[in-house]
Amino acid sequence: MQHCRLSHLLRAGLLTAVAATASMTAAADTPLKVGFVYIGPIGDHGWTYQHDQGRKALEAQLGDKVETTYVESVPEGADAERVIRNLASSGHKLIYTTSFGYMNPTAKVAKMFPDVTFEHATGYKRDKNLGTYLARSYEARYVGGFLAAKMTKSKVVGYVASFPIPEVLRDINAIQLALNKYNPGAEVKVMWINTWFDPGKEADAANALIDQGADVIFQHTDSPAPAQTAERRGVYAVGYASDMLSFAPKAILTSVVNNWAPYYVSTTQSVLDGSWQPRDYWGGMAEDVVQTPLSDNVPAAIKAEAETIIASIRSGEFHPFTGPIKDQSGQVRIPEGSVASDADLAGMDFYVEGIQSELPK
Incomplete structure (x- = not known):
């Protein structure tokens, strides 16, 4: 009887082990x-x-x-x-x-x-x-700002903006920093529409900016409407999030692509x-999370210079937010020789020198 009982227990233990293994495999x-x-x-x-x-x-x-x-x-x-x-x-x-x-x-x-x-x-x-x-995305915005500086004739660049949060302010500032360096006196005009996705509002804002003299349109909204509006109006555009070249093949200089x-x-x-x-x-660019495809609307010489800037950002040789950087009031926010920390960038709540638009309260 003991032998039968032992055999039964061994069989039961074996079945339990098999069941547990099957359960683990299923998991x-x-x-x-x-x-x-x-x-x-x-x-x-x-x-x-x-x-x-x-x-x-x-x-x-x-x-x-x-x-x-x-x-x-x-x-x-x-x-x-x-x-x-x-x-x-x-x-x-x-x-x-x-x-x-x-x-x-x-x-x-x-x-x-x-x-x-x-x-x-x-x-x-x-x-x-x-x-x-x-x-x-500010890395690619800086490249877009360089292209705008080289391509604008009116010295006015338009920006269709969603909400005044640090991410958006960083990108606007990166464009203006490039304008300050490569076309002093050129400025970003900003129009806030308080939505991420509304093609009608996005198009209206782009039209209003073009009416104010903007001949390059940027966007921090999600549809191709601003780029399409730019193409209809005969001005340049920089796409956002996706490569928007197919939506505005004559207007797009580059797009800020998130991969x-x-x-x-x-x-x-x-x-x-x-x-x-x-x-x-x-x-960022170094991790291939941010990409900047340059279109053939950009002349070869300017494209070559843009490629050099892209390479310097990707390698870490150059950071768009390198001091001295002042805000609109002239206060130094990033000292000379310093680079903005991620904490500085994450909390950015000001416009840099050169932007005439008023920051929403």
Whole structure:
């Protein structure tokens, strides 16, 4: 009887071990559910489109290790919190929220779901399970400012702006710094429209800036409307987030392109292998997160000079925010010989010398 009982126990133990192994294998084979929250439609051909291209690259490179979900056109505020919470409660273990106004909702939901990893684009609030990431778009803006300095005849450059947050102010200032160096007296005129995506408002703002003399149009909004307006009006444009050359082939000088794929792949892999840690990631030209494709609308000599500037930024030899840099009042913000720190850039709340527009209160 003892032998039979021992045999039974061994069989039971073996079955338990087999079941546990099967369970572990099933868990290992279960894909990581990754959620994305988008401010605009994936067809905006700008900011959201590029984030979704990054999501697709993530699927292509990590294959059946991941399962991705996205929710598009989510307003900032209460709706965002609801969407983020729904993703977290439905088994998503990694969630990317891709607009500045998602910062507080993301931080709030992250505290509710400590076993979920959150990544927020362009914000500054972090936690044990919440990291932040952004692109050094000011690097490409400086190159665009150089091109504008060389191509403008009116010495007026227009900027269709979304919201007066540090990310937008950095980019406006980078353009003006390039103008100050390569075409003293040229200035950026800014028009705030308080939206990220509204093609009608974007086009109206571009038209208003052109009416005020702007012959190069920049944008910090998400549709191709400003570039298309520039082409219709016979002036130049610099696209944003995506390469907008196909939408305005006669107008585009370059585009400030955000390539999110490298970050999404590496960050998701770190969650898969258990090495993820919260951090404040800044990706620029050196990491191929920011790209500046130069169009054939740029004369060869100017293009060659632009390539030299791009190479110097990529290598770290040159930083667009190198002092001395003064604000509109003449106060020195970055001393001579100093380079703006990431903290300086993250909290930028002023216009540099040369911009005549008034900063919104």
